[in-house]
Amino acid sequence: MPAEDTSTSAASTTAASASGTTGAIARRGIMLVVSSPSGAGKTTLTRTLIDEEEHITLSVSVTTRPRRPSEIDGVHYRFISKRQFDVMRDSGDLLEWAEVHGNCYGTPREPVEAALAAGRDVLFDIDWQGTRQLYEAMRDDVVSVFVLPPSAAELKARLERRAEDSHDIIVKRLKNAAEEIAHWPEYDYVLVNRDLDKSFKRLQSILTAERLKRVHGADMERFVDGLLDGLKDITA
Numbered sequence: 503m504p505a506e507d508t509s510t511s512a513a514s515t516t517a518a519s520a521s522g523t524t525g526a527i528a529r530r531g532i533m534l535v536v537s538s539p540s541g542a543g544k545t546t547l548t549r550t551l552i553d554e555e556e557h558i559t560l561s562v563s564v565t566t567r568p569r570r571p572s573e574i575d576g577v578h579y580r581f582i583s584k585r586q587f588d589v590m591r592d593s594g595d596l597l598e599w600a601e602v603h604g605n606c607y608g609t610p611r612e613p614v615e616a617a618l619a620a621g622r623d624v625l626f627d628i629d630w631q632g633t634r635q636l637y638e639a640m641r642d643d644v645v646s647v648f649v650l651p652p653s654a655a656e657l658k659a660r661l662e663r664r665a666e667d668s669h670d671i672i673v674k675r676l677k678n679a680a681e682e683i684a685h686w687p688e689y690d691y692v693l694v695n696r697d698l699d700k701s702f703k704r705l706q707s708i709l710t711a712e713r714l715k716r717v718h719g720a721d722m723e724r725f726v727d728g729l730l731d732g733l734k735d736i737t738a
């Protein structure tokens with residue numbers, strides 16, 4: 503992570519600027535989780551965040567769902583068989599997993615742990631079951647956002663306009679929406695995605711604010727010690 507990046511204030515503050523030594527302050531990345539009922543817009547918002555923000559990596563899930571026409575294997579998901587999924591799950595290769603709308607989805611463990619250890623933030627587009635599992639495993643690292651549609655009619659219209667799923671699948675997802683929406687109180691932040699630009703700016707603001715939190719600047723104590731040493735030097 504570059505030392506002088508202003509978008510990740512706590513992460514980018516350098517020890518050099520406080521004490522005359524060099525090297526960026528170590529920090530552990532944030533796990534930014536975004537969930538919503540199908541069609542509310544979380545994929546649109548998360549993909550825009552990845553395009554606009556540096557120092558954040560999208561967690562690419564594995565799924566047994568058939569690929570949609572617009573999706574690319576390895577970019578949107580890794581599309582795998584149920585047998586491959588079971589092997590990954592049983593070997594502990596998944597950080598979390600869930601069955602959603604009749605298909606299996608899971609988060610590969612290794613890329614997430616590597617990114618966090620390297621101080622990169624990781625963005626997850628996962629459902630409430632997965633969010634719960636991440637909270638249980640890594641409570642201090644997780645920041646969660648629930649995205650709501652502006653109305654039921656608009657949710658249906660968005661799924662239809664997306665035109666990637668059959669009528670039956672759209673009906674199934676709308677039927678599941680109420681159960682998913684019931685979990686919104688478990689999240690740290692809630693966005694009503696009416697205007698896409700406004701929603702995106704709000705999501706970006708959440709990331710910025712979370713990056714500035716004291717708890718996410720893991721080695722801030724070292725920075726402050728250096729600052730105090732510097733003050734001692736110049737006031738001696």
Ligand SMILES: Nc1ncnc2c1ncn2[C@@H]1O[C@H](COP(=O)(O)OP(=O)(O)OP(=O)(O)O)[C@@H](O)[C@H]1O
Nearest residue numbers: 538540541542543544545546660664695696697698
């Ligand atoms: N604020 C918005 N206003 C109008 N259309 C939107 C808005 N946000 C997203 N959309 C559109 O709604 C459709 C559904 O969005 P998206 O695919 O991001 O939903 P999703 O929550 O990720 O759904 P799923 O869980 O099924 O993947 C897309 O066609 C997207 O372009």
Ligand SMILES: Nc1nc2c(ncn2[C@@H]2O[C@H](COP(=O)(O)O)[C@@H](O)[C@H]2O)c(=O)[nH]1
Nearest residue numbers: 563599600602607608609627628629631632
């Ligand atoms: N628990 C998990 N949920 C996931 C994961 N990847 C995606 N999802 C969620 O599944 C539904 C359906 O997604 P779609 O791409 O088929 O529309 C949606 O709520 C996703 O957020 C995962 O790895 N784990």
